[in-house]
Amino acid sequence: MSKLKIYAFPDVVLTKKAAPIARVEKSYFKLADDMFETMYDAPGIGLAANQVGILERILVLDVDYDYEELEGEFPKPGEVPKNAEVFGRSIVTNRKPIIIINPEIIRKEGKIKTSEGCLSVPEYTAEVERAKKITLQYQNIDGLTKTLDAEELLAVAIQHEMDHLEGRLFIDRLSPLKKEMAQKKLRKERAERESFGHDLMNPRDAKKRGF
Numbered sequence: 001m002s003k004l005k006i007y008a009f010p011d012v013v014l015t016k017k018a019a020p021i022a023r024v025e026k027s028y029f030k031l032a033d034d035m036f037e038t039m040y041d042a043p044g045i046g047l048a049a050n051q052v053g054i055l056e057r058i059l060v061l062d063v064d065y066d067y068e069e070l071e072g073e074f075p076k077p078g079e080v081p082k083n084a085e086v087f088g089r090s091i092v093t094n095r096k097p098i099i100i101i102n103p104e105i106i107r108k109e110g111k112i113k114t115s116e117g118c119l120s121v122p123e124y125t126a127e128v129e130r131a132k133k134i135t136l137q138y139q140n141i142d143g144l145t146k147t148l149d150a151e152e153l154l155a156v157a158i159q160h161e162m163d164h165l166e167g168r169l170f171i172d173r174l175s176p177l178k179k180e181m182a183q184k185k186l187r188k189e190r191a192e193r194e195s196f197g198h199d200l201m202n203p204r205d206a207k208k209r210g211f
Helices: 027-039 152-165 176-195
Strands: 046-048 058-063 067-069 085-087 090-093 096-119 119-137 145-149
Touching: 027 046, 027 085, 027 090, 046 152, 058 152, 067 085, 096 152, 119 152, 119 176, 145 152
Parallel strands: none
Antiparallel strands: 046 058, 058 096, 067 090, 085 090, 096 119, 119 145
16 A cells, blocks of 8 residues: 545646546455555545546545554564554554545435535635435445435535535535635645645644544
């Protein structure tokens, strides 16, 4: 597995719509693995291909895992706890990874407001309203068509990542005034990072796991 670059606002790739995947080739196994490596290391609970510069309709999720950050030297064989895996600087347990290709929401029910963050929108959170329950139709990594009933956090995470595939960030769902304020803040912070020679904030500096 390889860690990928996470693109951040205002990178143009985040405004582009991802194309459907016509055929699930073996190369998507590698892409999904790399996306999980990147997501767990960040750490985040979801990642869409747009966020790593790939305009194809694939996303990965894991909303239930536990992690702790590595401190000091990389652990030697035998030092990692049983049933744990190391992704970059994260020791991850209780993984429940989901790979979703060509997603389509076929049913929505109810409303829920939650505070959302995003690996592509560093150091910013805002309350967003989405469907509380959804039924999703998608293809798995074997190319088989599946359906998934999701609610609350999983439903929110899926909708958040699907927004990425449409070239939309969660700040695009804010009121015009709040969106403008968020964009101004994010541009200023990015300019400050770049002035110190940092192209992108380390997602580990964020206060909570994002999507």
